[in-house]
Amino acid sequence: MSIRHAPIILLRNCKSLNPFSLYKITHNIITHNTHIHLPFAIAPIHQSNEPTLVVTLRMLNRLCKSGETKAALLMLKDLEKNDTFKANVTHYNIIINTLCKERRVNEAVEVYGEMMAKGVVPDVWTYNVLIKGLCGLRLLDEGRGLFGEMVEKGVAPNVVTFNILVHSFCKDGKVGEARDWFDLMWEFGCVADVVSYNILVNGYCKVKRVDEALSLFVMMSEKKVVPDIVTYTTLINGLCQVGRVEDALTRFGEIRGCGLVPDVIAYSTLIDFLFKNGKFDEAVALVKTMEEGNVVPNIDLYNILIDGMCKAGKVDVGEDIFRKLPASGLKPGFYTYNILINGYCKNKMITEALSLLKEMCVKRISPTIVTYNTLINGLCHVGRLKDALLLFDDIHKRDLVPTVVTFSTLIDSLFKHEKFDEALGLLRTMEGVGLVPNIVLWNILIDGMCKSGKVDVGHEIFRGLSSRGLRPNIRTYNVMMNGLFKNGKLTDANQLLQEMMIAGCMPDAYTFNIIIQGFLRWNETTMAVQFLRRMLDAGFSADIHTSINLVNLLATKELDSDSKEVLKTFFQHTIDTTVT
Template sequence: MKSRDSKVVAWQLLRRTLSTPNPPLHSILPLTRILLRYHMLPQIHSLHSFLLSLSPHLTCQYTIVKLLASHGHIHDAIFLFRSTRSHHPPPRLSLYNFLIYKSFKFNYSNFISWLYQDMISASVSPVTYTFNLLIHGLCNSDRLRDARHLFDLMPHKGCHPNHFTFGILIRAYCKFGLSLQGLKLLDTMKMMNVCPNIIIYNTLVASFCRKGDVDEAERLVQRMRDDGLLPDVVTFNSRISALCNSGKILEASRIFRDMQIDEVFGLPRPNIVTFNLMLQGFCQKGMLEEARTLTESMKKDDIFFNVQSYNIWLCGLVRNGKLLEAQTVLKEMPQNGVDPTIYSYNILIHGLCKHGMLGDAKMLMSLMINDGIFPDTVTYSTLLHGYCTKSEVTEAKNILREMMKRGCIPNKYTCNTLLHSMWKEGKVSEAQQLLQKMNERGYGLDTVSCNIVIHGLCQIGEVDKAVEIVSEMWSHGSIALGDFGNSLMSLVNEDDHGRKCLPDLITYSIIINSLFREGKLDEAKKKFVEMMRKKLYPDSVIYNTILHHLCKRGKISSAFQVLKDMETKDCKKSLRTYNSLILGLGDKNQIFEMCGLMDEMREKGISPSVYTYNIMIGCLCKSGRTEKAIPLLNEMLQKGIIPNTNTFELLIKSYCRTGEFRPAQEVFDIASTICGHTEALYALMFNEFLAGDEIVEAKQFLETAIDKHFDLGSFLYKDLIDKLCKVENLEGAHDILIKMMHIGYGFDPASFMPVIDGLIKLGQKHVADELTERMLEMVSEGKVGNKTYQNYRELNHMKRSKYGGDGWQAIVHRDDGSAAALKNLKRVQKGWGQGSI
């Protein structure tokens, strides 16, 4: 029967055997197996029809049914079973149980109800094992309510649940997050005199631990001990896992240490799972030294040398930026007899890409291939995402081509990553071409794809088109993108998958945000109502988006109405919520209400951000209450919230505006300690002190800035020189110019003129001529800065300045003139942006 014609020979032999007057029925079963091997199902049906005519021989008929079911041909098995049942008495309970089990196993749960009803109608009484099969199958099919109904029905059918029944149902409750209902079943077990075993307890303990309810888990462990059951290593692993997940690493570590000295405490010894849980916990918390010590301990005990432990350690190193050490660990694995898997390589490739080390990632991929491990979809997608993040779309497309050339099928994540990057770069036509190619290979668009296109349209100002697509998605799914352009029509097919591509909360979040940004408030509100009507209930993100835009436009009363609706929908207020409201109130100068929101934040345990404090400080300073803003600065420092330059700028400007320069200096000293001696801070202090006619202090700030080689583009140094000359401090002004030229600054030539004029008036013509020569040398050497005025205040200063306007042009058109400057005009080939002179 091993020849290629064996199936034909088997069928011919079977027909010949059946045509004899007394067919040998003992040979039918082996021949049926041969027919099954070659999937000759029609012939098996013919065989069964023949056997039905031999009423005394029912065993063969039901045996064929069982044989079909055992090979996964459930539909055929049930069909033959029904035809047999319509002519002959029912089989034994064991066949019903077998068919129920196989129906669930091969996902033919639609037959279960009929089998159970047929069993009852045939007066074949189910036993506890039958109910266990049914309950287990229903739980696996996510029909927990039906499973519980069947469980409650058992006593009425003369069956008593055993610990397997309870275990099945409790495990299902825990799977669906209904741990409390599982706990109630534990009480029911006691009432029915069924003793729970350690597996049931561990299932419940693990479930409560996953939910973070460690206290309830502890009570269960004590209850377990009361029942005479000692917690095992699985019990302790559940607790350690829960503690690590909740960030309580030190508490988990204490339990782990106690387990290691079990001769004292009588606790179970930790296994490899325990060690890996602790290693993962240390790595996730960034406790690398503790993790490193643990790995060394595991190596000494010869339990570290498994791929799972290595992968956890690799993840920890990569997550904490230790890429060089991670590469060393990867090389170490084969030396210790552990072959790295594709997952091991992907961990490191992901880390390298995340840190922008794409060349190293590609090199590692080449080494991986040399070691006989070929990149998978995750490898290529990670590398592709890395290039897209750096906006290197061309290189990303090369990765995609290489990926497909190697026969590695891209997934939707790959496609969407490229799509997002191309939209971000404005390469719309290339995005369409990519989607065309992906579609040719059988990839349809999903909601993520549609959201990327919708977001891209909103970014380029095509909000109306994006809104139209969203409306069409409800009726046509991803086919709605066909309206975007003819090239996208071919990317989508009118199939069920396309129709299931419906808008989600992210879709509406994009649209509502874009409509608000465009100032189309009424349309944004309509989309919000439409979303609710479509049974998409807003989350905190959408509510915060609406609040932000309403507050930004000064519609505070509308914002608080939205806030009330948000609280009604049980959406929790976040930092962004409070920041939006405080910003809106700040624009209305409603300081009392702002302080009330700050107090509410503190009560709810929401820590204000730098942005929050800056809004408050800015509002207080604007209203002239700087003294009330300083306590907020102190509060920030006490809470470890680092103020930024903007924080100090608000306070310094407020003090200087009221002439309080000493407090401003004190704030500057604090700012320098926290933010460092930055150009922005020195420019701020110089300009503010200069505007307040604190010339000596302003000169000190400028000289310090020159010594630190700061860019002077933000410093109003020309005004300082002009003022120094006016107060007859010509020497100080001259020193500043010489110092700037000595360091090599290029600056506006108009700065020289007040000094040159002053020197001429004092009769120091020789010194004036030297300074003019230096000025013209700067021109010839190109050491002239093209000054850009940074703000309105500086611009106003320049308008008021005697030597304001464009530097060289002002010099040329001076009506009072300068003999030294005019004498040397012919030496100048070109002015500063004024063409030839």
């Protein structure tokens, strides 16, 4: 064995030592030419630059990978003090990279300053790591500034530098600036690669600027950059997000023509979209195509399939997929259980849903607050309020924290069961634990007050929303208007309608139905017919209750010719819609 390579042999034998022991060994290697006493060997270390360089780099890297950044920094300090062997840019890069990965970017910048002070010249790798670290903390201006410093010092950026900047600005939603960085790379002699295009395509798709993403896709062909499966999957997802299913299917069909094979992510993206848009048969057909192509589903795709089947009313199929997961080598977690529990609850199969909760506990899969919210909502919808409240008590036993959704569901159900005091008591409990009601919960409270005959209290809550920093939505206005009409406050209801439109909240089908029924309830036939005309002009349809009231109106009231003409138009429109 050559004495010259003794440090490397030592390194190979040091795997069993802890990082600080390794640091001490390296300290001796750096600072002494004498024997190093180890439990397994005694080897003389002669001064030799090459093996010392290899050992110090490997040891520094090992310390960093072991999470012993403090020991690595101490080792770097030793190297800086040594007169015989000096640290080079690679030593500093290892430390800077580790600090940035640990999000200790300020310390990384300090090390960068120290290396400059020691006369060690940073390379493109140094700058790339620092720029990525700064941008990762959303310090985009600082990242931009370091790029300028890099260029000023004569260090040429590479495609990785620009990819980091393009990705960072896309992630921050600044796609326009990201495009500027993308275009700038050509001025520095860099050629955008497929990763560069994929980053920007994804950036455009995230902000739903899909046409610009497609233009970039065309540009790839012009620049002879071959798209990969990530390019296609990103475009398919972007097209799905804006509802362009035919274009998404077209791009999917192009994948094999380009010599690529659709992966499970590409299939999952499209299958998920098809299910969510009610295209059940198309989704199932695509699943069969995937199976024929021997593409192995992952847990994410199985989750999509279970959810899609449940939402299509085929809960038994969803359950069958769920039960077959272990045979596919997959273990369902809380997310998969939550999907099936939700499917059961939506289909009023509460016994099965509660059984799954017990199964989770037996298998030591911890339920989440979403699990409980789903079950509580399901119980409330089938009228099992008492069981829902028992489940609410169980939340605390499992060290989970109820959310606004938890409280809103129960308060709504308590109001519907005319348990007004209990509902208000639960509201006080919620506020007592520091939860702030959102507009959904205030809508529930306003509706509950109006239905309990306390319309003035509901109106007071409504008027106080702005002071809570909340803005009424269409649901808020409809709930309040319905309460006013039912309690005979027609003038207030009409005034509320004007306020609603001034606020930029336009009436929807529910609004018109509430108004028409409200005026008919109090024999204000002329006003009811007037709003019926406005509803038809706006393209909305009457619900079953409004239609019955209008039939009764036609049968029992003396109407002028204009009113009869409006009703004739309404009934003809209803017949045409039904036939269609």
